[in-house]
Amino acid sequence: MANHEIPEIVVGRLPQYLRSLQRMAREGRQITSSQELGERLSISAAQIRKDLSQFGEFGKQGTGYHIAYLIEQLQKILKVDHDWDLVVVGAGELGNAVARYKGFTNRGFKVCMIFDIDPEKIGSQINGFVIQDFACVVEKIRTAGIKLAVITVPTNQAQEVTNKLVEAGIEAILSYAPISINVPEGVRVQYIDPAIHLQRMTFFMD
Amino acid sequence: MANHEIPEIVVGRLPQYLRSLQRMAREGRQITSSQELGERLSISAAQIRKDLSQFGEFGKQGTGYHIAYLIEQLQKILKVDHDWDLVVVGAGELGNAVARYKGFTNRGFKVCMIFDIDPEKIGSQINGFVIQDFACVVEKIRTAGIKLAVITVPTNQAQEVTNKLVEAGIEAILSYAPISINVPEGVRVQYIDPAIHLQRMTFFMD
Numbered sequence: 001m002a003n004h005e006i007p008e009i010v011v012g013r014l015p016q017y018l019r020s021l022q023r024m025a026r027e028g029r030q031i032t033s034s035q036e037l038g039e040r041l042s043i044s045a046a047q048i049r050k051d052l053s054q055f056g057e058f059g060k061q062g063t064g065y066h067i068a069y070l071i072e073q074l075q076k077i078l079k080v081d082h083d084w085d086l087v088v089v090g091a092g093e094l095g096n097a098v099a100r101y102k103g104f105t106n107r108g109f110k111v112c113m114i115f116d117i118d119p120e121k122i123g124s125q126i127n128g129f130v131i132q133d134f135a136c137v138v139e140k141i142r143t144a145g146i147k148l149a150v151i152t153v154p155t156n157q158a159q160e161v162t163n164k165l166v167e168a169g170i171e172a173i174l175s176y177a178p179i180s181i182n183v184p185e186g187v188r189v190q191y192i193d194p195a196i197h198l199q200r201m202t203f204f205m206d
Numbered sequence: 207m208a209n210h211e212i213p214e215i216v217v218g219r220l221p222q223y224l225r226s227l228q229r230m231a232r233e234g235r236q237i238t239s240s241q242e243l244g245e246r247l248s249i250s251a252a253q254i255r256k257d258l259s260q261f262g263e264f265g266k267q268g269t270g271y272h273i274a275y276l277i278e279q280l281q282k283i284l285k286v287d288h289d290w291d292l293v294v295v296g297a298g299e300l301g302n303a304v305a306r307y308k309g310f311t312n313r314g315f316k317v318c319m320i321f322d323i324d325p326e327k328i329g330s331q332i333n334g335f336v337i338q339d340f341a342c343v344v345e346k347i348r349t350a351g352i353k354l355a356v357i358t359v360p361t362n363q364a365q366e367v368t369n370k371l372v373e374a375g376i377e378a379i380l381s382y383a384p385i386s387i388n389v390p391e392g393v394r395v396q397y398i399d400p401a402i403h404l405q406r407m408t409f410f411m412d
Binding site: 007014016019023078079086096097098147150152155171172178192197198199203205 | 213214215217218220221222224225248249250284285286290298299300302303304307308309310314354358377378380382384396397398400404406407410411
């Protein structure tokens with residue numbers, strides 16, 4: 001099935017499967033089942049089998065999934081069998097934390113440039129990278145051919161920064177700002193939204 | 207239906223519905239449909255109707271949903287029709303950013319205490335709060351009766367911090383650390399994981 005025909009809600013679950021499988025691999029495990037994955041993720045085993053079946057045959061009835069093989073296949077499906085270069089815009093507290101984040105390792109991403117507009121920050125270093133002038137962002141991103149950006153700028157700058165990134169050829173943006181940003185067709189946006197995660201837990205609380 | 211009988215995967219979508227509805231309300235809108243919500247969220251209209259129907263009758267065939275009413279109902283269902291006090295553990299870059307985060311407003315959460323173990327940070331202020339000594343965390347949280355915590359500590363401290371929070375009576379933890387933490391039954395954990403969001407976008411890229 002062509003990628004654009006897979007429902008986004010199915011695609012949204014694949015990274016969760018991959019993360020769980022990578023954890024199992026680190027625990028030294030070799031085989032798992034849709035039941036076990038389902039329990040770890042609070043998703044039904046039937047849903048997991050159905051999701052994976054859209055991409056091929058990854059396990060046999062009764063014998064389960066080979067973890068290493070399924071990881072490899074999911075990495076190919078999600079196109080993270082190689083590292084994507086990542087630009088961070090905003091060298092404040094959040095930008096610093098993202099630039100130093102250890103959770104990108106082995107998951108397909110590598111921060112390679114950091115930009116800010118603050119003359120006091122430009123030229124200083126985070127995690128080995130020199131903070132670059134946002135005024136040069138279009139040229140630098142185009143030259144390097146980078147497609148992915150993380151924005152950690154203040155809310156009132158998020159849309160303007162997004163427009164520049166789109167102009168530079170960025171195709172996917174992960175935003176930490178608590179507002180909805182507009183992008184043209186063909187550019188994707190995801191949001192880091194801690195309130196969403198907290199609300200998923202308060203539902204179950206008294 | 208009792209809350210513990212609703213599948214977690216359904217609960218996981220409710221905050222997304224609420225966020226979209228709150229955006230529509232800010233845009234001055236009064237009525238929406240499962241079709242429109244579905245388009246905004248890349249979820250099928252049928253799925254949205256099915257999810258909402260587990261909690262009651264919120265719209266009429268052909269007339270759609272009253273946005274303000276549905277927001278109110280979802281806030282009650284998710285128990286965010288009032289603010290929950292929130293503790294932040296870790297007063298580093300991420301902890302600072304979380305303490306200043308503007309996206310909790312009107313969404314049910316209010317940061318009320320910040321802890322760290324670093325003697326150089328303890329006593330200084332973030333966002334009007336004095337950074338408190340983590341050595342007192344159990345006593346302070348118990349006395350205040352706080353149930354929700356956000357942890358932004360280094361990876362190698364995340365489990366130890368979690369254990370203390372559980373001892374203090376915390377029932378739900380949102381972790382920014384890129385590792386899986388263990389909690390006893392009855393305590394919930396969610397993770398902020400930027401790699402998951404990026405993988406949801408690379409799937410569609412070349």
